[in-house]
Amino acid sequence: MATKVLLIGATGETGRSIANGLLNAGGFEVYAFTRAASVHKPQLLDLEKKGVIIRQCDLTAPKEELAEALKGIDIVVSSVGPSDQHIQHNIATAAKVAGVKRFIPCGFITICAPGGIMWLRDEKEKVYNHIKQIKLPYTIIDIGWWYQIATPRLPSGKIDYAMTTSNDELIGDGRTPSSFTDLRDIGKYVAKIIVDPRTENKMVFAYNVVMSPAEIFDTVERLSGEKVERRYIPEETVHKRVAETRASSETYPFEPTKFTARFVAEYQLSWGIRGDNVPEYAKYLGYLDAKELYPDFKPILFEEYVQELLHGTATGVYTDRISRIY
């Protein structure tokens, strides 16, 4: 019998990777809750065409109503937007009532300890604490920084078709190691992790490669034959950005133009300066390592992604809302 998985936030970048990962893996019946407002979104129709069963549902409905809608669902996977973390409390409570066997809250960020470094990480921690308080079986999955937003622009404009930003910044000397993941591999990892008894009530770090941003730039340069522009950002500039964006977002924490700037700066602080986003630190924090859990998994290597980019066959991210996010 197929495992019934409900996706929350299925139309986002991570959500679509997860939907594809589950559908391609087989053995899953994939459902997606969507708001009435999103029912005609092209990404949703696309998912429906691929076999995802769409259910219109308001996540802020009373928990009894939500629990009714969750009946028969084995696993819930949430990949809600950065500013929507708090809406998971209600659905987690309903999942407990409905007897959902495992709840995957929206992790899907880089490795960082909670407690004041990254606002986005702390928003997630509140959800995790709620899950733990209601004793709901869970798995938290965090990931490397996407290849899709790590790659620098080429002067020829050849890969602009798949670029979200010009991305010419290197923090400090750019040599702080960090973990990177192809967005498309996230769903493939998720398909393995959520049915794995070893990962129940655990955190898992699923990443593809460990490289420094400078090595990312070097690789693009080497494979393209073009000279990549590098803008070195001193650490004090990042600290200044963090301080400024924190100050301006305190007043309106859920105003996207404020918090997006804030969590971009805090990401740079965490993986660019603190060096948090590495497997050793993930292990220290209690994460299982997906590479050790699935030694046969063949992740897309960064070089492979760059070749796709250069061949014009890669797909950009946030293409529908770049102006909102960046």
Place this chain on the structure above:
Amino acid sequence: MATKVLLIGATGETGRSIANGLLNAGGFEVYAFTRAASVHKPQLLDLEKKGVIIRQCDLTAPKEELAEALKGIDIVVSSVGPSDQHIQHNIATAAKVAGVKRFIPCGFITICAPGGIMWLRDEKEKVYNHIKQIKLPYTIIDIGWWYQIATPRLPSGKIDYAMTTSNDELIGDGRTPSSFTDLRDIGKYVAKIIVDPRTENKMVFAYNVVMSPAEIFDTVERLSGEKVERRYIPEETVHKRVAETRASSETYPFEPTKFTARFVAEYQLSWGIRGDNVPEYAKYLGYLDAKELYPDFKPILFEEYVQELLHGTATGVYTDRISRIY
């Protein structure tokens, strides 16, 4: 070569258990930092007599100064008072600078998830997050509710000599299972846990027995032959106590008369109503189980403690400051 262990809060009930546990286990050189104000405390002189090396040190000193004082220390074990959790930030930072191999922050409470159930648990979580942010090797040790404060009074007054409170309350029907520990066993567990490579960067739950408070009362009754008074406290009374003490402690969170009432009420909520303080929940939260780590460890059973009590050979707790705590 002996492992050099520094104790913070060595003169408290938990601290003295730890000092005794380390000294009796052997292989440890035990140090205690103490404030100038505490240097003539009888408990401190007693520890010194037993072999603890006392160093006068101000925990609020600049971290470089503290790091100098920590030179050569392998392991720091903290068992500071409930209202002193925050002072651990500074010593943890200094321990990182000094290259301390493992830091045991002040856990030593019952099992509870962070995030708004127990103020005391949340104060500790802030320290844990700080430790994780500075990437300091750590072990968190939590414990069962002490036998020494779980036992009800006998009408004959026979065990009053070792009583902290009259302790006649049973929450709800008193049948919520909970974990209990003899205070003296904590130090014995600590001596094993802090040098165990399996417990590095982990949480460990060290408890003796799982019983319900009603079974605790029944056991005392059975072994003493006396009728024990039982005052049943409805769950709504506990919820009311929690709400009231939270309201009154919000204004003065570090005022003992306020926060003590608060955390006593919140303890009752956590172990008495929520049923948090059990090994299954500890495992769910990520704790290792000391019984599985040390299957040969022979904990003092509750019946054994009661026999001591009845024979007049038990030792009470907080005898020097009952009026302050209760």
